[in-house]
Amino acid sequence: MHVADLERDTDPWTLAGSPLAPEVGPRPRIELALHTALTAPSPGNAQPWRWFAGGELIELYRDPARACSRCDPAGQATVLACGAALGALRVALRALGLDEQTALLPGGHPDLLARVAVGGRASPLPEEQWLYQAAPKRRTYRGVMAQGPLSRALSRRLGAMVDGTGAELHVVEDMARKQAIGAAVEAAIAGELPAAAAARVAAGEPGVSFEAPDGAQARGPAIADGAPAFVVVSTADDDPAEWLRAGQALMRVLLRARVDHAWGSFLHLPLTDAAGRKRLANLVGGTGHAQALVRLGGGADSPPTPRRPLSEVLLAQRPG
Numbered sequence: 001m002h003v004a005d006l007e008r009d010t011d012p013w014t015l016a017g018s019p020l021a022p023e024v025g026p027r028p029r030i031e032l033a034l035h036t037a038l039t040a041p042s043p044g045n046a047q048p049w050r051w052f053a054g055g056e057l058i059e060l061y062r063d064p065a066r067a068c069s070r071c072d073p074a075g076q077a078t079v080l081a082c083g084a085a086l087g088a089l090r091v092a093l094r095a096l097g098l099d100e101q102t103a104l105l106p107g108g109h110p111d112l113l114a115r116v117a118v119g120g121r122a123s124p125l126p127e128e129q130w131l132y133q134a135a136p137k138r139r140t141y142r143g144v145m146a147q148g149p150l151s152r153a154l155s156r157r158l159g160a161m162v163d164g165t166g167a168e169l170h171v172v173e174d175m176a177r178k179q180a181i182g183a184a185v186e187a188a189i190a191g192e193l194p195a196a197a198a199a200r201v202a203a204g205e206p207g208v209s210f211e212a213p214d215g216a217q218a219r220g221p222a223i224a225d226g227a228p229a230f231v232v233v234s235t236a237d238d239d240p241a242e243w244l245r246a247g248q249a250l251m252r253v254l255l256r257a258r259v260d261h262a263w264g265s266f267l268h269l270p271l272t273d274a275a276g277r278k279r280l281a282n283l284v285g286g287t288g289h290a291q292a293l294v295r296l297g298g299g300a301d302s303p304p305t306p307r308r309p310l311s312e313v314l315l316a317q318r319p320g
């Protein structure tokens with residue numbers, strides 16, 4: 001059996017971000033990039049993706065069986081998570097020295113989200129290697145964050161993470177705007193219909209977005225107090241192509257945060273519907289639609305949340 005076949009059953013966390021010897025050919029590089037993509041975050045850790053890899057083409061499919069129609073009616077969070085996995089894949093391909101061209105929603109199958117054509121060898125930039133190496137260290141951190149602003153270096157570098165992705169980034173550190181965001185999160189928690197809340201919990205998404213110092217779920221003013229910074233990823237329009245763009249941008253932001261020893265956690269409830277996405281963009285002074293809201297700051301390591309191995313998500317052939 002080929003080494004890559006054995007590795008397909010290996011925990012993606014143990015392979016993600018690893019180096020490869022210069023003489024190794026493109027196929028093991030592509031497989032390693034796929035393992036790295038599997039460490040992306042997803043709502044309730046649903047991992048709503050399937051992959052097809054043939055020759056030097058990689059295709060990303062949404063897995064509708066792993067979407068929560070009740071808690072994510074338009075499928076925005078599912079596609080955003082697939083976009084995050086695509087972002088991790090592309091970072092990994094480049095860090096492993098492979099050039100790529102990616103088409104979003106190329107058509108031909110309703111669940112086909114992206115087609116990545118891997119090209120020749122390319123020399124990675126140091127930053128691409130740092131982001132790749134950060135992949136196995138990323139976690140959603142729901143504990144109490146160290147108080148104080150983000151490091152100046154991180155605040156400066158985050159903006160560059162969305163360059164060329166088609167998404168916009170808003171880093172919010174001033175208390176008045178953090179309080180406005182915290183109020184929007186609180187309103188979404190308080191207004192969640194019991195049936196939607198039950199579906200979310202059943203889908204594995206914890207009610208706790210993050211903990212306040214007293215150990216309870218942060219509510220009310222504690223939401224802004226517990227966030228050294230909020231980061232909002234927004235897009236001009238609000239459709240699946242934009243969700244994929246935002247997901248890729250978000251993944252790069254979360255990886256960059258880890259390079260600079262910061263952690264992130266999600267507050268997605270206010271973004272469940274189109275009106276909420278518009279409202280949050282307005283709150284941060286954007287004209288478009290907010291697609292992701294995360295809290296960034298200092299935290300501590302914890303064990304990774306389990307992932308399905310590549311053998312479970314790699315399709316033997318394209319879906320019919």
Ligand SMILES: Cc1cc2nc3c(=O)[nH]c(=O)nc-3n(C[C@H](O)[C@H](O)[C@H](O)COP(=O)(O)O)c2cc1C
Pocket residue numbers: 039040041042043044045046077078080081084138139140141142205206207208209210266267268269304305
């Ligand atoms: C689109 C999206 C929405 C999410 N929403 C929430 C949320 O509202 N609350 C929360 O605590 N975690 C949320 N998460 C984080 C997931 O629960 C987390 O990614 C998953 O459990 C895997 O854990 P990991 O990120 O540590 O690998 C969200 C993740 C994504 C991608």
